[in-house]
Amino acid sequence: MATIDILPSGRIRARVRRSGISVVKSTFRTRNEAKKWGRETESAIEQGTWEDPKAPPPPGAFTLSMALDKYEKKVTAKKRSAPSERSVLHIIRQDAGDLLDTSLADITATQLVTLRDKWGDVVAASTIRRRLALISHLYVVARKDWGMPGISNPVLDVRQPKVNDARERRVSEAELKAICAATESRELANFLRLALATTMRRGEMNALRWEDVNLRDRTAWLPAAITKGSKGRFVPLSSAAIAVIKGMGPKARGQLFHFDPHTYTRAWRRAVDRARAAYLENCATRDADPDPHFLVDLRLHDLRHEGASRYAEKKGFSTIELAAITGHKDLRMLKRYTHPDAKELAKRMG
Numbered sequence: 001m002a003t004i005d006i007l008p009s010g011r012i013r014a015r016v017r018r019s020g021i022s023v024v025k026s027t028f029r030t031r032n033e034a035k036k037w038g039r040e041t042e043s044a045i046e047q048g049t050w051e052d053p054k055a056p057p058p059p060g061a062f063t064l065s066m067a068l069d070k071y072e073k074k075v076t077a078k079k080r081s082a083p084s085e086r087s088v089l090h091i092i093r094q095d096a097g098d099l100l101d102t103s104l105a106d107i108t109a110t111q112l113v114t115l116r117d118k119w120g121d122v123v124a125a126s127t128i129r130r131r132l133a134l135i136s137h138l139y140v141v142a143r144k145d146w147g148m149p150g151i152s153n154p155v156l157d158v159r160q161p162k163v164n165d166a167r168e169r170r171v172s173e174a175e176l177k178a179i180c181a182a183t184e185s186r187e188l189a190n191f192l193r194l195a196l197a198t199t200m201r202r203g204e205m206n207a208l209r210w211e212d213v214n215l216r217d218r219t220a221w222l223p224a225a226i227t228k229g230s231k232g233r234f235v236p237l238s239s240a241a242i243a244v245i246k247g248m249g250p251k252a253r254g255q256l257f258h259f260d261p262h263t264y265t266r267a268w269r270r271a272v273d274r275a276r277a278a279y280l281e282n283c284a285t286r287d288a289d290p291d292p293h294f295l296v297d298l299r300l301h302d303l304r305h306e307g308a309s310r311y312a313e314k315k316g317f318s319t320i321e322l323a324a325i326t327g328h329k330d331l332r333m334l335k336r337y338t339h340p341d342a343k344e345l346a347k348r349m350g
Helices: 031-047 064-074 082-101 109-120 125-145 173-182 186-198 202-207 239-248 261-286 302-314 319-326 331-337 342-349
Strands: 003-006 012-018 021-028 219-222 233-236
Touching: 003 031, 012 031, 021 031, 064 082, 064 125, 082 109, 082 125, 082 261, 109 125, 173 186, 173 261, 186 202, 186 239, 186 261, 186 302, 202 261, 233 319, 302 319, 319 331
Parallel strands: none
Antiparallel strands: 003 012, 012 021, 219 233
């Protein structure tokens, strides 16, 4: 017979022990519900029909759809990048087709190659690699945490597309001024100018708090939880950065910026489109030929590139000093982010 206990919360817990199996459940409102569950559980154990609800399903019954749902709930939800990763999971669900109903253990590399090629017509190689990496990690978690040690990872047999996403696009002051003028959000304009002045990443900017900004020392502290790497770091603040921050407040506590990181990206794109349209209209009014490159092929992340390049060119910072500003641990990566202008270098050469 089930053992019934009343918890401090007022809920009722029932425990069943039969044939070496111990089962506990503590979500009952009344003793009668607990006793009924106890009788049914005891009967199922004796008849050999009882199944542990916490036990992982056998690999053959665990579909990709089930795995994605469980991964989102157990793994993605704990990440700082949860919002963007949920978007990736949504895309995988949309594009996977019949794979969603396929057993995780039966999915082959050939099927994933088909999915990879489907994405290849739409997105960049780096995006495809990130999506495949997520699927690969799902298999790792299934093996190590979900009780499926024998399951193989088909992503390991999929050839990854070659990434060539290094950019040399520079953002001129005229372009940034036009974008800030075109946006209807003062917060976005402050966000853009501070991003250029500090070279901080979008997520770091979004998480920056007033209590971590020290105007006297001209630094901003980024805890490890919001920046890449295992340690937090201090960001030096230039005069331009100080001017932007002072123009925003300062306040005692709370975040400097309040929107979701993806909101800034979408607002940036709208502002760039409006600025380009206004520029073309102005050129038409003046009967002037528009510059085909002005306000074209711009990304929000280019501000980080531009800020680093300006510090390298005009301030003469060394690579190590630049890394302290940008937060790069790998100096090879920093080389991709800094693109000194040949004309500026020529002036310094004398």
